Amino acid sequence: MNNSKPEEAMTFGELLTLIHQQQQRLQVLESSFSQLITLLSPGLQQQLVSYLSVQAGVLENEPDLQKQYADLASDIQNRTLPDSTVSPDIPG
DSSP: OOTTOTTSOOOHHHHHHHHHHHHHHHHHHHHHHHHHHHHSOHHHHHHHHHHHHHHHTOTTSOHHHHHHHHHHHHHHHHHHOTTOOOOOOOOO
């Protein structure tokens, strides 16, 4: 992308490159976040699941964002708290 002339539109190729770079960054963040979660105590893991579950129910959040919060809460709970009897209230 031509950063020296911000008034110029980026080409389709530049857009694809930017999207690819952002996808790679997300993969790195997801991998790092997953590793960090395993280092948390079970109590902190449950607090994180609870926080994400609350965010999944916040009506001000867009439905897609609510679903992302709910999916992440469920994924964390399944991976780190498989024996937990506390089930987050995740909308459907």
